[in-house]
Amino acid sequence: TMNRERSEQHYNEALEHIVGGVNSPSRSFKAVGGGAPVFMEKAEGAYFWDVDGNKYIDYLAAYGPIILGHAHPHVTKAITKAAQNGTLYGTPTELENQFAKKLKQAIPSMDKVRFVNSGTEAVMTTIRVARAFTGRRKIIKFAGCYHGHSDLVLVAAGSGPSTLGIPDSAGITTNIASEVITVPFNDIDALKQALDHWGDDVAAVMIEPIVGNFGMVTPEVGFLEKLCLYTRQAGALVIYDEVISAFRFHYGAAQNYKLFPDHKAIEPDLTALGKIIGGGLPIGAYGGKKEVMDQVAPLGPAYQAGTMAGNPASISAGIACLEVLEEPGTYQHLFDMADTLTEGIKEAAEHNNIALTVNQIGGAFSTHFCNHEIKNYEDAQNTDSELFSQFFKLMLNEGINLAPSKYEAWFLTTAHQLKDIQETIHAVRDTFSKMKR
Ligand code: PMP
DSSP states (O other), X not given: OXXXXXXXXXXXXXXXXXGXXXXXXXXXXXXXXXXXXXXXXXXXXXXEEETXXXXXXXXXXXXXXXXXXXXXXXXXXXXXXXXXXOSOOSSOOHHHHXXXXXXXXXXXXXXXXXXXXXXXXXXXXXXXXXXXXXXOOEEEXXXXXXXXXXXXXXXXXXXXXXXXXXXXXXXXXHHHHTTEEEEOTTOHHHHHHHHHHHGGGEEEEEEOSSBOSSXXXXXXXXXXXXXXXXXXXXXXXXXEEOTTTTTTSSSSOGGGSTTOSOGGGGOOSEEEEEGGGGTTSOOEEEEEOHHHHTXXXXXXXXXXXXXXXXXXXXXXXXXXXXXHHHSTTHHHHHHHHHHHHHHHHHHHHHHTTOOOEEEEETTEEEEESXXXXXXXXXXXXXXXXXXXXXHHHHHHHTTEEOOSSTTOOEEOOTTOOHHHHHHHHHHHHHHHHHOOO
């Protein structure tokens, strides 16, 4: 097996200084049986090199943003130029106009945009704006959809569709949890029941239109159409959390993707963005219908601000990233690579008699160790965690970097080439043959 001595040393030191040794719990190996996470030193294109000199093919893409691969020259150039011109102004810049226009062109449901610093901030603010606009308190969300770490969305499902949520984290009051209703994804009846029960009090229904947080999961045909219809009948707003999904499958958001031929019927009132639109630097953004967005300060009564918001470095990186994504053939390449890889993985699973459900959408896919379909969070929970942990660790030793979570997707980047895919398929074959059931 691979020597990762230095990673272990760094991790032991990190444990002394940084809580849990990591700056985001998703980076810890706790969910896959523990051990030191790998300390990476350099990244370029589809590859990582760790502090012990091992090389990896990366399918984490930093949980999504790195769609162009690491250190893409066009993005690096834009960031360098921004750094040379000063990274933070605290004044408006014309770059922000350029970027806002670019995003609006790609996502027509947004009449107006506001830039923030993370997906968490973007989502958190859409809820405040929806409450300001409707004068209502509650939100409905879907089990297993992660919407960042603000209080309201860190609330898990209660039991049954008309029960209120329970806090998913210490430090969140039951008062706050009582403002959140959680229903199963793809369950339109549960949503309808919740709206019938709490409707007059519901400010918004929040959803990932294509789920990225318990595998890649699409809504069933007609689900979003009905969601929008019922939500509006109840006088509430529709919020799409497109932090993962925007610019992931095509040049635009999931709401404009070909999977949903009737875009108008599924158009949200507000959209939250992040990840890819920052080109690898910190960013978030939210936008939506003019009359809703006009609630936001300084125009309206809903306050939201940010010292770092719209900083020239993040905006420049975002513009540069979108410029590359816009080029013809970009998404076809992502799709082709993912297609070849999933074919190889499925074949290897069959050959080794391993039950595996693969959900692929464009250049992203999930692999669940089970023999049922994944339509909601419960389906994803009901998969073999032990088998995933073995898979994850063996793949790491083969030089393949995946997320240490059975729920997380594989993300292709424009830097991945056929030889990387073939090498990965080899690693998967070897790994499957070594796995003990
Ligand atoms: N929404 C979704 C759908 C996400 O996947 C994430 C992050 N994984 C967030 C919001 C939060 O974004 P951030 O980590 O930038 O705060």
